[in-house]
Amino acid sequence: MPVTIRDVAQKLGLSIATVSRALDGYPDIALETRRRVGQLAKEMGYAPNRAARQLRRKKADAIGYILPSDSPRFADSFFAEFLVGLSDETAHHPFDLLISIASPGDETEQQIYTNWVQTRKVDGFVLNRLRRNDWRTRFLSEQGVPFSALEHADEALDYPRIVIDNTAGMVELVLHLASAGYHRLAFIGGPEDLIIHLERLAGFRQGLEIAGLPFDLSLCLSGNLTSDAGYQAVKRMRGLPDSPDAIVCVNDETAFGVLHALHEMGLKAGQDVGVTGFDGVQASRHTDPPLTTLDVPVSQTARQLVRMLALEMTHQPLTERRAVILPRLLARQTTQRK
Amino acid sequence: MPVTIRDVAQKLGLSIATVSRALDGYPDIALETRRRVGQLAKEMGYAPNRAARQLRRKKADAIGYILPSDSPRFADSFFAEFLVGLSDETAHHPFDLLISIASPGDETEQQIYTNWVQTRKVDGFVLNRLRRNDWRTRFLSEQGVPFSALEHADEALDYPRIVIDNTAGMVELVLHLASAGYHRLAFIGGPEDLIIHLERLAGFRQGLEIAGLPFDLSLCLSGNLTSDAGYQAVKRMRGLPDSPDAIVCVNDETAFGVLHALHEMGLKAGQDVGVTGFDGVQASRHTDPPLTTLDVPVSQTARQLVRMLALEMTHQPLTERRAVILPRLLARQTTQRK
DNA sequence: TTGTAGGCGTTATCAA
DNA sequence: TTGATAACGCCTACAA
Numbered sequence: 001m002p003v004t005i006r007d008v009a010q011k012l013g014l015s016i017a018t019v020s021r022a023l024d025g026y027p028d029i030a031l032e033t034r035r036r037v038g039q040l041a042k043e044m045g046y047a048p049n050r051a052a053r054q055l056r057r058k059k060a061d062a063i064g065y066i067l068p069s070d071s072p073r074f075a076d077s078f079f080a081e082f083l084v085g086l087s088d089e090t091a092h093h094p095f096d097l098l099i100s101i102a103s104p105g106d107e108t109e110q111q112i113y114t115n116w117v118q119t120r121k122v123d124g125f126v127l128n129r130l131r132r133n134d135w136r137t138r139f140l141s142e143q144g145v146p147f148s149a150l151e152h153a154d155e156a157l158d159y160p161r162i163v164i165d166n167t168a169g170m171v172e173l174v175l176h177l178a179s180a181g182y183h184r185l186a187f188i189g190g191p192e193d194l195i196i197h198l199e200r201l202a203g204f205r206q207g208l209e210i211a212g213l214p215f216d217l218s219l220c221l222s223g224n225l226t227s228d229a230g231y232q233a234v235k236r237m238r239g240l241p242d243s244p245d246a247i248v249c250v251n252d253e254t255a256f257g258v259l260h261a262l263h264e265m266g267l268k269a270g271q272d273v274g275v276t277g278f279d280g281v282q283a284s285r286h287t288d289p290p291l292t293t294l295d296v297p298v299s300q301t302a303r304q305l306v307r308m309l310a311l312e313m314t315h316q317p318l319t320e321r322r323a324v325i326l327p328r329l330l331a332r333q334t335t336q337r338k
Numbered sequence: 339m340p341v342t343i344r345d346v347a348q349k350l351g352l353s354i355a356t357v358s359r360a361l362d363g364y365p366d367i368a369l370e371t372r373r374r375v376g377q378l379a380k381e382m383g384y385a386p387n388r389a390a391r392q393l394r395r396k397k398a399d400a401i402g403y404i405l406p407s408d409s410p411r412f413a414d415s416f417f418a419e420f421l422v423g424l425s426d427e428t429a430h431h432p433f434d435l436l437i438s439i440a441s442p443g444d445e446t447e448q449q450i451y452t453n454w455v456q457t458r459k460v461d462g463f464v465l466n467r468l469r470r471n472d473w474r475t476r477f478l479s480e481q482g483v484p485f486s487a488l489e490h491a492d493e494a495l496d497y498p499r500i501v502i503d504n505t506a507g508m509v510e511l512v513l514h515l516a517s518a519g520y521h522r523l524a525f526i527g528g529p530e531d532l533i534i535h536l537e538r539l540a541g542f543r544q545g546l547e548i549a550g551l552p553f554d555l556s557l558c559l560s561g562n563l564t565s566d567a568g569y570q571a572v573k574r575m576r577g578l579p580d581s582p583d584a585i586v587c588v589n590d591e592t593a594f595g596v597l598h599a600l601h602e603m604g605l606k607a608g609q610d611v612g613v614t615g616f617d618g619v620q621a622s623r624h625t626d627p628p629l630t631t632l633d634v635p636v637s638q639t640a641r642q643l644v645r646m647l648a649l650e651m652t653h654q655p656l657t658e659r660r661a662v663i664l665p666r667l668l669a670r671q672t673t674q675r676k
Numbered sequence: 677t678t679g680t681a682g683g684c685g686t687t688a689t690c691a692a
Numbered sequence: 693t694t695g696a697t698a699a700c701g702c703c704t705a706c707a708a
Contacts, residue, residue, distance in 0.1 A: 015679045016702080017678075017704080021678090045452075045456060047456040048701080049458060049702070051700080051701080051702095052702045052703090055387070056684055067422065074419070077413075084417075087439040090438070091446075098434050099424075099425050099437050118385040227623075256620075282565065290626065342685060367694085390685035391685080393685085393686075393687095
C-alpha cells in the first residue's frame with residue numbers, strides 16, 4: 001500500500017490541504033511547516049498518485065509519439081536516435097513519454113491518435129514523417145491538442161516545428177556528385193506523399209538543373225525508406241537500357257540496400273556507381289564502403305521538439321516556433337571514383 | 339470538453355452505473371439496454387477517462403521500459419528493433435507503453451524506477467541489460483511489481499524471462515574462427531558486471547578451450563557496448579607486442595568501431611584481422627565488409643517479453659516462464675581470410 | 677497561515 | 693435489471 005497524502009498529513013497533525021500546498025510550493029505556508037512537511041514526505045517516500053492528480057488537474061502530464069513504421073518488425077536507427085532524444089529530453093521535464101506504433105495513413109493510426117486525444121491519455125504529441133495534406137496536423141489543431149513536428153506539411157497551420165532544409169542539402173549533394181564526375185543520376189525516393197520525399201526530390205531536380213544535368217523520369221524510382229526497397233530498386237534499374245552512374249537515395253536506409261545490391265552484382269560503390277544517403281545515421285559510417293550522406297542531428301532535433309512542445313503546452317511565449325536545420329554533407333567513399 | 343459517461347447516461351435516461359456496466363460487459367444488463375448503450379456511446383465518441391479509471395481501479399494499465407543508455411545522444415539499432423517489438427506488441431494489449439532513459443546503475447535510474455512504482459505510473463516493467471546482482475530485479479520483486487526480463491541475473495528469483503544462450507553461441511563462433519585459421523583471438527567486452535558481458539566472455543573462453551587455443555588476459559579488453567569503445571580498444575591493442583589476428587566483440591556496435599579503426603590503420607577486416615559481433619542488428623549486413631555475427635531475433639524477443647508480462651500482470655497461468663533462444667551464426671566476410 | 681469541503685470521472689457495492 | 697451512492701487521491705476555492 002503506497003503512502004498517500006493522508007498518511008503524511010495525519011502523522012504531522014495537519015490537514016491534507018496544507019500538506020498539498022506545502023509540497024506544491026504555495027506561498028501561504030509557514031516556513032517551518034513547509035520544512036517539516038517536505039522532510040517527512042521524503043522520509044515516508046511519499047509521491048503523489050498520478051491518476052488522482054491527472055483527474056483533478058485534467059492533464060495527463062504526458063506526451064505521445066507514434067512510431068510511423070510500416071513493418072512491425074523493423075525500424076532503422078533513425079528511430080533509435082530519435083527516441084533517445086525524445087526520452088532523454090522528456091526525462092528532464094515533469095511529464096512522461098508514451099509510445100505506440102502504427103502504419104502511416106493506416107486506419108489504426110487514426111484510431112490511436114483519436115483514442116489518445118479522447119481519453120486524455122497525453123496532452124501533446126511529437127510528430128514526424130509528415131505527409132502532404134497530413135490529417136494529423138489538421139486533426140490535432142481542430143482538437144486544440146498541442147504538438148510539435150519535424151517537417152512542415154500544411155501552410156495554413158502554424159505549429160512549432162523544426163524544418164530540415166532538404167532542398168539546399170540535396171542541391172549541395174548533387175553538385176558534389178557532379179564535380180566528382182557522375183553525370184547520370186538516379187533517385188530512389190519514399191512514399192510519394194511524404195514531405196521528405198517531395199522536398200528531397202525537388203532539391204534533387206533543382207541540383208540537376210544547376211549542374212546542367214538532365215532529369216530522367218525513368219531513373220526516378222519510389223520505395224518505402226527501407227533497405228529492402230533500395231535493394232529492389234537497383235534490381236529493377238538494371239533492366240534499363242541506359243543505367244545510371246550514381247544513385248541518390250531519400251535516406252540512409254535505402255542506400256544500405258542499394259549498396260547490398262551493387263555488391264551482389266559485383267559493382268563497386270563509388271568507383272562504378274556513386275551512392276548517397278540522407279540522415280547521417282551512425283551506421284552510415286560503417287557501410288561498405290562508408291556512405292556519403294547528409295548529416296542531420298537526429299537526437300538533438302528530437303530533444304528540441306520536446307522543448308518546443310513543452311513550452312507550447314504550458315502556453316509560454318514561444319519565441320522560436322520554427323527552426324531550420326541545414327544538413328551537413330559528409331563526403332565519403334561511395335562518391336569517390338578514385 | 340470530451341464526452342463523459344454522464345452525458346451518455348443522461349441522453350439515454352439511464353443511470354451512469356447502468357451505462358458503465360453495460361459497456362464493461364457485465365451480465366446483469368438487459369440485452370436491449372446493452373445494445374442501445376453501446377450504439378450511443380460509439381455515436382457520441384465516448385471513451386472512458388483514463389485517469390478516473392486508473393484511480394478507481396488502482397491500476398495504470400501501462401508497462402514501462404527504461405532505456406539503459408550511458409550516453410543521452412546515442413543508441414544502437416538494437417534498441418530501435420527492441421522498441422519496435424515492445425510498442426507493437428503492447429499496441430495489441432489493453433495497456434500503454436511508457437518510456438524513459440537512464441544510465442545503468444546510476445542514481446537517476448533508481449529514482450525513475452522507484453518513482454514509477456510509487457506513483458503507480460505503470461504496473462509492470464520490461465527489463466534488459468541486466469547486471470550481476472541487479473538491484474532492479476530484487477527491488478521489483480520486493481515491491482510485488484511484475485516484470486519480465488531479457489537475460490537472467492538472480493538465481494534466487496524466478497521471474498518470467500527470455501534467455502539467450504550466449505555461451506553456446508560464443509562457442510560456435512570461436513570454433514568458426516578457429517576453423518577459418520585464426521588462432522590468436524582478442525575479446526572486447528562491455529561493462530564488467532553486465533550479464534551479457536559475463537556470459538559471452540565465459541562462452542569465449544570455453545570456445546578457446548575446446549578449440550585448443552590459449553586464453554590471453556592481455557587480449558581481453560573492456561568497453562561499453564558502443565562503437566567508440568571498439569575503436570578505442572583497437573588503438574590500445576596496437577601497442578601490444580603480439581597483436582591478435584581476430585577480434586571478438588561483445589556486440590555488433592563494438593564491432594563497428596573495430597572495423598572503423600582497422601580501416602584507418604590500413605588493415606583489411608577478414609583478410610588481415612578477423613572481426614565478429616553479436617546481436618545481428620540490421621546494420622551488420624552493410625558494414626565494410628559485412629560483419630560476421632550471432633543473430634538474435636531482437637524485435638520478436640521484445641514482443642514475447644511483453645506477452646509474458648501481460649500474462650504475469652493478469653495472474654494468468656504462465657506455462658512458459660522461461661524461454662531460451664539460440665543465436666544463429668551469420669558467417670560473413672569479416673571472418674574470411676580468402 | 678491553516679482547515680473544510682466539493683468534485684474531477686469511474687467503478688463497485690448495495691438496495692430497490 | 694437498474695439506480696443511488698460511496699469511494700479512489702488529490703487540488704483548490706473559500707472560510708476560519
